[in-house]
Amino acid sequence: MIGRGAERVLGLLAAFGLLIGLYIGFVYAPPDAVQGEVQRIMYLHVPLILVSYLAFFVVFVMSILYLLRRQERHDAIAHSSAEIGVLFTALAIAAGSIWGRPTWGTWWTWDARLTTTTILLLIFIGYLMLRTLVDDPSRGATFSAVLGIFGFLDIPIIHMSVVWWRTLHQPPSVLRPGPSTVAPDMQVALYTNLAAFVVLYGYFLVKRLRLEEARCELNRLRMEGVE
Amino acid sequence: MNPWPYILGAYLLAAAGMVCYLVSLRRRTKAMAAQVAALQRHSKEAAS
Amino acid sequence: MIFVGHVMAIARKDLLAEWRNRESFTAMFYFAFLVLFLFNFALGADQALIRGASSGLLWLAFTFTSVLGLGRSVQGELENDCLEGLLLYPTQREAIYLGKLLGNFSVILVVELVILPLFAILYNMDLWSQIPKLLLIAVPGTLGFAAAGTLLSSMTAGLRAREAMLPFLLFPLTIPLILSAVKGTEVVLRGEPFELAMPWVKLIAAFDVVFLVTSLLTFEYLVEE
Numbered sequence: 001m002i003g004r005g006a007e008r009v010l011g012l013l014a015a016f017g018l019l020i021g022l023y024i025g026f027v028y029a030p031p032d033a034v035q036g037e038v039q040r041i042m043y044l045h046v047p048l049i050l051v052s053y054l055a056f057f058v059v060f061v062m063s064i065l066y067l068l069r070r071q072e073r074h075d076a077i078a079h080s081s082a083e084i085g086v087l088f089t090a091l092a093i094a095a096g097s098i099w100g101r102p103t104w105g106t107w108w109t110w111d112a113r114l115t116t117t118t119i120l121l122l123i124f125i126g127y128l129m130l131r132t133l134v135d136d137p138s139r140g141a142t143f144s145a146v147l148g149i150f151g152f153l154d155i156p157i158i159h160m161s162v163v164w165w166r167t168l169h170q171p172p173s174v175l176r177p178g179p180s181t182v183a184p185d186m187q188v189a190l191y192t193n194l195a196a197f198v199v200l201y202g203y204f205l206v207k208r209l210r211l212e213e214a215r216c217e218l219n220r221l222r223m224e225g226v227e
Numbered sequence: 228m229n230p231w232p233y234i235l236g237a238y239l240l241a242a243a244g245m246v247c248y249l250v251s252l253r254r255r256t257k258a259m260a261a262q263v264a265a266l267q268r269h270s271k272e273a274a275s
Numbered sequence: 276m277i278f279v280g281h282v283m284a285i286a287r288k289d290l291l292a293e294w295r296n297r298e299s300f301t302a303m304f305y306f307a308f309l310v311l312f313l314f315n316f317a318l319g320a321d322q323a324l325i326r327g328a329s330s331g332l333l334w335l336a337f338t339f340t341s342v343l344g345l346g347r348s349v350q351g352e353l354e355n356d357c358l359e360g361l362l363l364y365p366t367q368r369e370a371i372y373l374g375k376l377l378g379n380f381s382v383i384l385v386v387e388l389v390i391l392p393l394f395a396i397l398y399n400m401d402l403w404s405q406i407p408k409l410l411l412i413a414v415p416g417t418l419g420f421a422a423a424g425t426l427l428s429s430m431t432a433g434l435r436a437r438e439a440m441l442p443f444l445l446f447p448l449t450i451p452l453i454l455s456a457v458k459g460t461e462v463v464l465r466g467e468p469f470e471l472a473m474p475w476v477k478l479i480a481a482f483d484v485v486f487l488v489t490s491l492l493t494f495e496y497l498v499e500e
Contacts, residue, residue: 022238038230042318043236048241084248090243098237102228122447129443133434143430146493147444150423153489154448156481161451164474167460200245207252214259225269 007206014203015195016081021047021189027084041099043189045173047197048092049117055085055201056124060152063145075141076212082127084204088197089121110164119158137219145222281366285374286381288362289348292438293382297346303386307340311390311397325398330460334453337413338420342442345424348379349432358498368495372425380421382425389414400464407414408463412476416456419483423449424491429497452482 025043032039062078065071096114097107108114127147134140302325314332318324325332341381352358361371390408395402402409415436431440459475 013239022408038233040234044237044241068492087244087248091241094240094244095237099238102230102233112448117445119450122349123444126440126444126447130430130434130440133436135442140500142496146426146430146497149493150426150486150489153485157451157478157485160481161454164478165454187245204248204252207249207256211252211256213258214263216258218259218263218266221263221270225266225270 007203010199010203010206014196015061015202017192017199020195021193024189024192029185030183032186038099038102040097044194045095045099046094046190047194048088048095049134051197051201052085052088052092052192054198055068055081055088056120056152056155059085059124059127059148063148065219066145066150072141072216075145076209076216078145079141080208080212082124082144082148083208084201085189086121086124086128087144087204089117089124093117093121109165111165112159114158115154115162115166119162120151120155127151133145158180278367279372281364281375282369282373285361285364285371286377289375289378290381293378299344299382300386302347303340303344303391306343307336307386308393309391310336310339311394314399322399322454326400326464329394329398329400330464331457333390334416334457336390336427337383337387337395337417338449338453339426340386341417341420342445343358344382344386344442345379345421345445346431347440348375348382348426349428350437353432362498365397368498369491370473370492371482371498372494376421376431379425380418383417383421384414387417393480402464405463405466408469408472409460411469412463412472412479413457414460415476415479415483416452416459417450419479419486420449422483422486422490423452426494426497429494449482452479455479455482 066074459472462472
């Protein structure tokens, strides 16, 4: 695993990146032509949601690796990544909801992407709940791995169904957040923030894995104690 | 409509969420480490 | 061919056990009846409102009842260590999964077939001419739901909070399936041409394929220990 020093560097890098992101997002980038200042929430909302998809993709890959190779390391990464993914998804939905209030005039709308993201959040909250309920660690790891794979494979189907549900029977009344063509300055701000949040995700993951290491150590000691 | 309360609200909420998560991680790691240390001490005592 | 025989044998065992006491069937049927009955009070006597909500109502009754049946089915295996015996049966794990799936699927489908006429009578709807079309949606819909449910119930069976955990895991995963089934049924109940329901049927088919294949690939890991 990663050493303490590298972990600290990663943390500093994340903090520094987020500060730069804030500066570019609030000062450098111009206000949006249509939405005005409120569009600045995009630099928070979009990176959060993209990183949470990354986190769930990591869960998917690590779950497959765990089922094939049976190494605790893969399960630890999957579990940690799922937890961070849930945090980021929840924050992204909250930020999106706050963004929706001044732009759409409502806190919540059954927009396709919003609904898909919420269903994803529900699936992975279930994943974390299942974890806490299974006493045997290796069984818990196997169960969650299977659920992690299903949860990720379900995303495209959920998205398809929800998009059709919103479009087949209703005129597209829901405004898409953000303009269709993003101005270059805005792109810079968006990508800077995205990079910062990816680093932050890495930092959280490393920190979360420390907890898993301690848990493995505890289980090992308990096994020895039993013998 | 003044957009700044919404912008600040969104950013502060996200920041609060991140900080809470870090604090919870630290607490859980500490608790786990304490348990490990206690078990190690216990097994040492049992061995001696 | 031997594989198919094994699948049939396991499904037959489940259905025979069910036939002997009819516990699950009675519980599911009565529960579905109560759900349909209670919806009447939730919606009031407004016939137009009921017509608009009918396909969602029908599928809520189907899914709630199915969860009840799925939980009971795997619980029966845990009693007297039946699952251990089943795992000792000399066949592939895939056959055990398919056998259990076939058993669950048949029971749920039979319950649905009984509920449908009851629904038509209680809510004064003309379903009889639509039944073949309804089956084109209900059969693949039930198959996907049973496929996901059979897999998940084998995970939640031994847990402390199993009654709560099965729906917690099953409902979010099957939302696209439920949504498609509701929308497809809506088209049929309105008497619109079946082509309008085709996208939904295709989506249900996609769900079925993804969940069946993934379940077959992962089931052996779940029952390994």
